[in-house]
Amino acid sequence: MIVTGCISADHRRGGTFLAQIKKAAVIGAGVMGAAIAGHLANAGIRTLLLDIVPREVNEKEQVKGLTLEDPAVRNRFARMGRERLLKEKPAPLFHKSMMDRIEIGNLEDDLERLSEVDWVIEAVVENLKIKQDLFSRIEGVWNPGTIISSNTSGISIHDMVQGRSEEFRAHFLGTHFFNPPRYMKLLELIPTADTKDELVQEMKAFAEGRLGKGVVLAKDTPNFIANRIGVYGLAVTFWKMLEENLGPDEVDAVTGRAMGRPKSATFRTLDLVGLDTFIHVSDNVRENVEDPEEKKAFEVPALLQEMVDNGWLGSKSGQGFFKKVKGEKGSEIYSLDPQTKEYRPRKKLKAPSLEMAKRAKSMKEQLRALVYADDAAGRLAWFITKKVLLYSAARIPEIADDIESVDKAMRWGFNWDLGPFEVWDTIGVEKSVAKMKEEGESIPPLVEELLASGARSFYEKSPESVKAFHLGGQFQEVDEHPKEIHLSRLKEQGKVIKSNRGASLVDIGDDVLCLEFHSPKNAIAADIIQMIHAGVQEVSRNWRGLVIGNQGSTFCVGANLMMILMEAQDQNWPELDLMIRQFQKAMGALRAVGKPVVAAPFNMALGGGVEVSLPADRIQASAETYMGLVETGVGLIPGGGGNKEMLLRWTEGVDPKDSIGLQNRVNKVFETIAMAKVSTSAVEAKDYRFLRDGIDGITMNQDHLLYDAKQQVLALGAAGYRAPEPRKIPVVGETGFNTLKLGAYGLLQSGYISEHDYKIATKLAYVLAGGNLPEGALVDEQYLLDIEREAFLSLAGEPKSQMRMQHMLTKNKPLRN
Incomplete structure (x- = not known):
């Protein structure tokens, strides 16, 4: 749906x-x-x-x-x-x-x-x-x-x-x-x-x-809003690079994440867009504006035109400001030297302000540490920021009637963390304007009007609403979509029912509770498991239902891998066994709470993030949701009930006596988990049955996800919701285990998987087959959870699995050993 x-x-x-x-x-x-x-x-x-x-x-x-x-x-x-x-x-x-x-x-x-x-x-x-x-x-x-x-x-x-x-x-x-x-x-x-x-x-x-x-x-003006400001910012940065005798790699070290911009920063972005496209867009502004100073800002530098004439268009031509060069140690990215027009190994601009920005705990600390620093990076960041802020303010009301349209355009169109006026508030309007005046800059009327009104920021925020400074010297309510639920604002309004370091229970209205994860990367540890149990008890007594969702950068990357590795290295098996048991019990409690439970995954929902979602009565996923049980990549198998839940989904409706049909279904589960398959969208997640066709929903606009999930809770309740009854699961038993194991052995013999991959696959096959039981036997859910937990613990003790976990934690990519 x-x-x-x-x-x-x-x-x-x-x-x-x-x-x-x-x-x-x-x-x-x-x-x-x-x-x-x-x-x-x-x-x-x-x-x-x-x-x-x-x-x-x-x-x-x-x-x-x-x-x-x-x-x-x-x-x-x-x-x-x-x-x-x-x-x-x-x-x-x-x-x-x-x-x-x-x-x-x-x-x-x-x-x-x-x-x-x-x-x-x-x-x-x-x-x-x-x-x-x-x-x-x-x-x-x-x-x-x-x-x-x-x-x-x-x-x-x-x-x-x-x-x-x-x-x-x-x-x-x-x-x-x-x-x-x-x-x-x-x-x-x-x-x-x-x-x-x-x-x-x-x-x-x-x-x-x-x-x-x-x-x-947007208004019908050259390049509208985002490209008008974005291309201006790119042009200003280009001219400053030439003036300061810097390279594109050095500039990108400043103008990317340090300034709250994408990792592609300035010149990698230009390579991706295409240098010819950039010139076309710049020309369009220059040819259609009247102000001489603005025309000059959009003039194409001779270096850029020469690069296009040479066919150095960026990524689509294989070289632009950066070029992949093959050497003795393999491929390496080289950077263009603007002076010699030759490619050289990349180097980063080193400055204390960049290190301070990296260590900052908030965007406010980060930007202030950078733009007010008196070093090479700080001066570059200040100049670019200053020019973009002044230009943005001067373009109102020409390109848009309000500042929030400009900010949204830059956040959504150029992937900036903050729009220009949000940046201005972050670095301090009064402080930055004073510095600009010292440097002889002309301050746009909109900014002078703001300060003259006695206000000190472009936005006024309260738990109830956000107001933005508008033309006419007044603050007006920011237009918000009725389907947007802001957890941060609800928390400011005192809507938190319970909370700990890893998760909170938040009242999202209509007697529906939201279980919000807020641990680093929303990884699941003991505190989140405790809050799941608390949420189940709270909902069963006082609420119409539960939404599992959050508004972080990602839904959930899985269990806390560092904690698992530390317990395994210390051979603290009772503690690790207890943690897995508690996780499994929490998932069972979600299924049996007696009130509707809807999971709302988005972005990355991996490992435990999938296991949290599967027991829910419904899943309402963002269209851009990448789901997968990826534990084999770190030398493990799912331990929080993921194997059991996938078997439930794939064997539903199959005749236990249909040995071929049952085996084919189990093969699909084995292939999905063993190969750590991850969907490339919520639609593709249906192919793996992480989502169920005709049951689970997809939300196109992630800003509306919690609202849509809440509506699912209310609809289930209105339809006379009853918790699902536990059911027996047909297994392929020893015969099916040998079939799965034989398939994995063939991959081993062909060189597609390693000896340790084969060991993991064998453990997984044993769990999915239901152990050494007769083919077609019916087992209860707890039986599968027990053998799943045993296999998980066994693999956690393997040195090569621990090496995989360590590699993922340090390198953020899987190790094939």
């Missing part, structure tokens, strides 16, 4: 708007157009992907005897775009089956089919004349009321539809997706003066709910 969050207004052909967008068309099957079509398919929308007809037959088509009249030739560009969706990394599709929702065609034979769809998205080459001609053709087949939009990254939305009818213009707007559309949260909506207000609001709601986007309303 996919939670859709569809737009709600009544849309009729020839009238107003859509109750639900069921079918769309994307025109332009290039990298961006095909990826947009792919994400629409992810959202359950059937999509028609169109492109131009080729002018000539290629070599492969000639060999097949095809001509320009054959559909295979005429649809070539759209077909290539569609096929590319299965090859690109990271994958644009949730699952390969999403391809079935994408049809292909061309603009000559299939243009009239645009009358069948509810939304047409233009994603052709960035050329105003080409776009204008295309919209003229579209209007000829357009069904009045159908939404039309452009994915342009900077061309005037208004200019595109000059000459089109009033009705057409009323249903037209910009929908600027960020690349890659599946993963990038930002969608800029750019209406014109002619666009109907209802359309804008309903498209915003649709994009947030159905597409999972973070939407900001």
Whole structure:
């Protein structure tokens, strides 16, 4: 099931708007157009992907005897775009089956089919004349009321539809997706003066709910919001690098995580985007703004133009600011020396402020330690920060009417931890403005107005709400989606029922409790297990149900591996055995609590993170959830009931007497756990039965995840919820164990796995087979938990398993020994 969050207004052909967008068309099957079509398919929308007809037959088509009249030739560009969706990394599709929702065609034979769809998205080459001609053709087949939009990254939305009818213009707007559309949260909506207000609001709601986007309303100005500010920041950084005689590697050491930006920082980001693309976007601003100083800021440095002329475009050409070089010790990344224009080994800028930023306990400490430091890194960070903050403030109200739109655009579109005005608050508005004035900078009116009002920050936060400084010298409530639940705010409001170092029980309203993990990486240890037991008791007495969820960076990476390793190295087997027993009991308690329990995983849900989710009555997962029982990678097998839960899911409904059918099901479980398979999306998690088709739900917008999980709790309660009865599980027994073991032995003999992999696989096979029992025997859940725990403890004592655990903790990657 996919939670859709569809737009709600009544849309009729020839009238107003859509109750639900069921079918769309994307025109332009290039990298961006095909990826947009792919994400629409992810959202359950059937999509028609169109492109131009080729002018000539290629070599492969000639060999097949095809001509320009054959559909295979005429649809070539759209077909290539569609096929590319299965090859690109990271994958644009949730699952390969999403391809079935994408049809292909061309603009000559299939243009009239645009009358069948509810939304047409233009994603052709960035050329105003080409776009204008295309919209003229579209209007000829357009069904009045159908939404039309452009994915342009900077061309005037208004200019595109000059000459089109009033009705057409009323249903037209910009929908600027960020690349890659599946993963990038930002969608800029750019209406014109002619666009109907209802359309804008309903498209915003649709994009947030159905597409999972973070939407900001941008004005029809060059490059809109995110690219306008982001490209300015990149340009400023480039010029500063040249001025200070630094290298891109040295600059990136400062402008990445140290400044609350992505690891790709500045120049690795430019390589990923493409240097030619960066020049195009920069040119678009320079050619369309009036201010001479702003024009100058977007001038293309001679070095950058020379690199593009040389074909050094970045990652897509194999070299840009960085290049992979093969040497005696294998491949190594080299950095461009801007002075010599030759590649050299990378080096990092060393400065005390960078070390202080790394040790900081909060973003406030981190940024202040860096931007106010009087060393090379601090001066660079201050200059870039200063310029971006001043530029952002000066662009309001030109590009947006409010500061929160700018901040959201930069967080969602460029993956900054904080937007410009949030950064300003973090480093201190008064202190930073005083420093800027000392350096002769002109302070934008918005900032002077803030300080003149007596305020000292752009945002006012309280447990009840967040207010942002708006034009007119006042603070106004930040617009928040009704489906957003903020655990941090609820905790500030005193909604914590119980808490310890690892977890809390938080009242999220409607008599529903949330079990929130907040340990490092949300790893499960004794404190979390204690809170699970406490939550079960609390919910059984006083609440309608329980949601297991949090709003950290990841749902749960599994059990506390360091603790397991330390107990195993100390041979403290009674303590380790007790911990596993307690974990298993906690999972059993979740299943038997008598009130609905819904798990809400997102991002990484690994090992114990999966085991916490599987006993829940329902799982409501974020679309971007990567689930897997990965314990074999650290020399173990699941110990918290994961094997038993997977057997429950895979053997449900199978006849114990059907030995072949039962063995095939157990084989699937064995393969999934032994190979530590991890889903690449919540949709793919259904293939492994971490999620159950038709039972568990998927939320497209992670910001709505806790809300959707709570609704599942309430719906189960309203339907007369009863806790599931324990059931017997059919096992394949000794015969099935030998079958599984034989398969693993074949892999060992072929060199695909090591001796220790084989030992782990044998232990896993024994557990999944149910031990030395007759084939088809029925066992209870506790029996499987007992042999699972015994196998886990046995492997924890193996020196090679301990080596794997140690390697994962120190290197953050598996060891194959």
